[in-house]
Amino acid sequence: MIHPAPAGISTPALVVDLDTVEDNIARMARIATERGFEVRPHIKTHKTPQLAALQRASGASGLTVATIGEAEAFADAAFDDLFIAYPLWLDQARSNRLRRLADRAQVTVGVDSVPAARRLGAANLPVEVMIEVDSGHHRSGVAPGDAVGPALAAVEAGLRLRGLFTFPGHAYHPGARIRAARDEATALATAADALRAAGLHPTVLSGGSTPTAAYTRPGTVTELRPGVYVFNDAQQLALGACSPDQIGLAAATTVVSAPEPGRFVLDAGSKVLGADRPPWAPGFGFLPAFPEAVVTALSEHHAVVTAPPGHPIPTIGETTFIVPNHVCSAVNLADSLVVTRGGTVVDHWPVSARGANR
Amino acid sequence: MIHPAPAGISTPALVVDLDTVEDNIARMARIATERGFEVRPHIKTHKTPQLAALQRASGASGLTVATIGEAEAFADAAFDDLFIAYPLWLDQARSNRLRRLADRAQVTVGVDSVPAARRLGAANLPVEVMIEVDSGHHRSGVAPGDAVGPALAAVEAGLRLRGLFTFPGHAYHPGARIRAARDEATALATAADALRAAGLHPTVLSGGSTPTAAYTRPGTVTELRPGVYVFNDAQQLALGACSPDQIGLAAATTVVSAPEPGRFVLDAGSKVLGADRPPWAPGFGFLPAFPEAVVTALSEHHAVVTAPPGHPIPTIGETTFIVPNHVCSAVNLADSLVVTRGGTVVDHWPVSARGANR
Structure with a gap:
């Protein structure tokens, strides 16, 4: 991404x-x-x-x-x-x-x-x-x-x-x-x-x-x-099984809240990303544009992100990507995928087998 | 349940x-x-x-x-x-x-x-x-x-x-x-x-x-x-906010594997239950019929359960309930709910707003 x-x-x-x-x-x-x-x-x-x-x-x-x-x-x-x-x-x-x-x-x-x-x-x-x-x-x-x-x-x-x-x-x-x-x-x-x-x-x-x-x-x-x-995902990145430029799916999110310096909130939570977090993962996802930032908490519709002092953070209303920890969980939550090439939307694909878990 | x-x-x-x-x-x-x-x-x-x-x-x-x-x-x-x-x-x-x-x-x-x-x-x-x-x-x-x-x-x-x-x-x-x-x-x-x-x-x-x-x-x-x-859920139970008899939703599952004594596998994983697990939770869910059992790991379609020596475990093919840690995540994964009264199925309700997370 x-x-x-x-x-x-x-x-x-x-x-x-x-x-x-x-x-x-x-x-x-x-x-x-x-x-x-x-x-x-x-x-x-x-x-x-x-x-x-x-x-x-x-x-x-x-x-x-x-x-x-x-x-x-x-x-x-x-x-x-x-x-x-x-x-x-x-x-x-x-x-x-x-x-x-x-x-x-x-x-x-x-x-x-x-x-x-x-x-x-x-x-x-x-x-x-x-x-x-x-x-x-x-x-x-x-x-x-x-x-x-x-x-x-x-x-x-x-x-x-x-x-x-x-x-x-x-x-x-x-x-x-x-x-x-x-x-x-x-x-x-x-x-x-x-x-x-x-x-x-x-x-x-x-x-x-x-x-x-x-x-x-x-x-x-x-x-x-x-x-x-x-797709790869934040887990594969943390395991060393992929590089950031091999990540092929992320959630587009908006910064909806920035209540104090160094902390902001994205409008994607566990109902979009999945709640997967192995104990060794640095957080609940990876922000390609803010690689030093850590997704410290995930509610159903909030990703709470903190950045170390001196690192840039996005402003409220800005759009940014978050890569889920476990992409299989994220895709199973979505009815469709937005397909892009070179940053341009070229298609929408239904997740045909979403929820076909029986 | x-x-x-x-x-x-x-x-x-x-x-x-x-x-x-x-x-x-x-x-x-x-x-x-x-x-x-x-x-x-x-x-x-x-x-x-x-x-x-x-x-x-x-x-x-x-x-x-x-x-x-x-x-x-x-x-x-x-x-x-x-x-x-x-x-x-x-x-x-x-x-x-x-x-x-x-x-x-x-x-x-x-x-x-x-x-x-x-x-x-x-x-x-x-x-x-x-x-x-x-x-x-x-x-x-x-x-x-x-x-x-x-x-x-x-x-x-x-x-x-x-x-x-x-x-x-x-x-x-x-x-x-x-x-x-x-x-x-x-x-x-x-x-x-x-x-x-x-x-x-x-x-x-x-x-x-x-x-x-x-x-x-x-x-x-x-x-x-x-x-x-x-509904309540396994988190509320662990927090002391409900008792087992106040749990109103669980996943019906089948024991699909019992590879060694004391360990068995249910056919509900993170794509049915959600992957939520706060650090203080004893496991990835609660089994009302086997309250001493611990759901030690959750894959997408497997709940791996272990029971301490001497405690009963279900046999392969048996059906048993598992209560999710966070019921909101579980319901958002389901297209419909099986509604029972007194152990009898009385209806099926569609989860109308499933996936309506935008």
């Missing part, structure tokens, strides 16, 4: 810098070519078919989604290779939706337990499965050595096993990116060996993530599922 | 317990009567006309909103007394929208600076103003002794001054509620005295908030603008 916020945008609004986004997509495609993996971008970040189309044009092998609702929205937009990278637990409604989805797309589903594998198999759906492995984030996923259980259960239940996936989310800490990329490779290799020893044949080994992609060693994964890289 | 999650709800979904909500609304109305103030509930919490109608039926004097968009949504639902408790900075688009809004409702707008007062006056809109005073939260609002500046500017610009408002948001810390209520009263009294000394006549003295309402002393405010009380 090297440009000032374009004039005439009623704030707060999420603004995309298309030149930067295209650069980000091309950069990830280059990394993938160099290191020999496919990119299956996670669309939870943008939820916007126009952006998925740019990713497809850069060579994306298919899309990753988190929910059946996201898959439905992208099937509506004619994307036909969709991996729901989530350990779904099927109820009747979800089973019915998956069946209709599989009529119009190749659908792959995550599994991380024997009960879920059996349940999915019993539903007799034309979907393939990927077994989720925990590579150190300790969220969902079985320990690498335990992948055989759900994998065998899936195969015995009549499902086709595509492979293994993991999310190295423990990369989201300062200094942790290299280790997390190594953990990802080790976990996938350990689980793949275990599956092969059990007579199974995982063909896809799928990893994360925007902060680890640059550290992926050739031959350790067959695909990555990065999401945030298309 | 004393009931188990009703069967047949596809998770994740926000579920309202209408009996509890009605009790909460009635309780606030009783406090208001006892302590001699009007209730002008802040609808940012629920964004739902059906709930505002219940508040009106309990005697609410009008509604508080945070944005012109929320005001428009509630004017659409025939609410005609709307206070935008926010220091609006008018651009042409906002000016046009306010003018159309004022055709169909009595509109009051917040002001906390001389420039904003002059700008509002220059737009020549049929709106009244309230001057925002900082009572200790240090967000927007002028220092109490400085309220005369924007108040005089507003009157000189031809606007009618209704009074003063403040939000004692510093009540959102353990042990701070009594002091914040006292600060609120002091700030409003100081500012009102200053205005009267300048020949002005503030008739409305308007304060917060769910955690301070019970500590409001008679005669210190003429109205309060609580929002969260209609």
Whole structure:
């Protein structure tokens, strides 16, 4: 976001810098070519078919989604290779939706337990499965050595096993990116060996993530599922995973209050930016025009910003950008994105899968 | 949420317990009567006309909103007394929208600076103003002794001054509620005295908030603008501002993963619950059925929960409730609310003003 916020945008609004986004997509495609993996971008970040189309044009092998609702929205937009990278637990409604989805797309589903594998198999759906492995984030996923259980259960239940996936989310800490990329490779290799020893044949080994992609060693994964890289955000900046000029989305805001020297208030709060703030983040967002300023507090409609003495601050009524900590949360709050190129508004894109979180 | 999650709800979904909500609304109305103030509930919490109608039926004097968009949504639902408790900075688009809004409702707008007062006056809109005073939260609002500046500017610009408002948001810390209520009263009294000394006549003295309402002393405010009380949430519980049986909204979730003893994963993350977590909160939410469990991490679609050894945990596939930390964030993520009474689904209400954050 090297440009000032374009004039005439009623704030707060999420603004995309298309030149930067295209650069980000091309950069990830280059990394993938160099290191020999496919990119299956996670669309939870943008939820916007126009952006998925740019990713497809850069060579994306298919899309990753988190929910059946996201898959439905992208099937509506004619994307036909969709991996729901989530350990779904099927109820009747979800089973019915998956069946209709599989009529119009190749659908792959995550599994991380024997009960879920059996349940999915019993539903007799034309979907393939990927077994989720925990590579150190300790969220969902079985320990690498335990992948055989759900994998065998899936195969015995009549499902086709595509492979293994993991999310190295423990990369989201300062200094942790290299280790997390190594953990990802080790976990996938350990689980793949275990599956092969059990007579199974995982063909896809799928990893994360925007902060680890640059550290992926050739031959350790067959695909990555990065999401945030298309926009980047204040977290990626703080992690060192992007530079300020690689940030492709920010909220255009207005200074609505400047009650005392060194403190001002922007009209974007947690209902525009999201409330994400890991303990290591310097604040609730990043102001490209005032990089020394700190977003010290975030209410629903107020970002309270303080600047150290002697640093410039904007005046009341001025428009400025704020980059959210976690862009996926911000986009999921917006009905549409203002698309710019070179500081000029060129389009508005609906966030088609906004709220499709079920 | 004393009931188990009703069967047949596809998770994740926000579920309202209408009996509890009605009790909460009635309780606030009783406090208001006892302590001699009007209730002008802040609808940012629920964004739902059906709930505002219940508040009106309990005697609410009008509604508080945070944005012109929320005001428009509630004017659409025939609410005609709307206070935008926010220091609006008018651009042409906002000016046009306010003018159309004022055709169909009595509109009051917040002001906390001389420039904003002059700008509002220059737009020549049929709106009244309230001057925002900082009572200790240090967000927007002028220092109490400085309220005369924007108040005089507003009157000189031809606007009618209704009074003063403040939000004692510093009540959102353990042990701070009594002091914040006292600060609120002091700030409003100081500012009102200053205005009267300048020949002005503030008739409305308007304060917060769910955690301070019970500590409001008679005669210190003429109205309060609580929002969260209609549902309560895990923050209010941690602050001691409600009991578990006064929680009127929770997310129905499914256990999708249970990768190791004592840890399980629910299918509601920050895109359903919001990512709000003040440093003093025990976790990212509260599980009524497993009160000893801690939501240690929240991804976009995963709540990672740990339970101390020896405490029961739900099994994979089981449905359970999770109460969000900050209910206003959760509701703003949902397209609709599942309305229950006695554990039975009785209705679905659209969150009409969801995303109306501009």
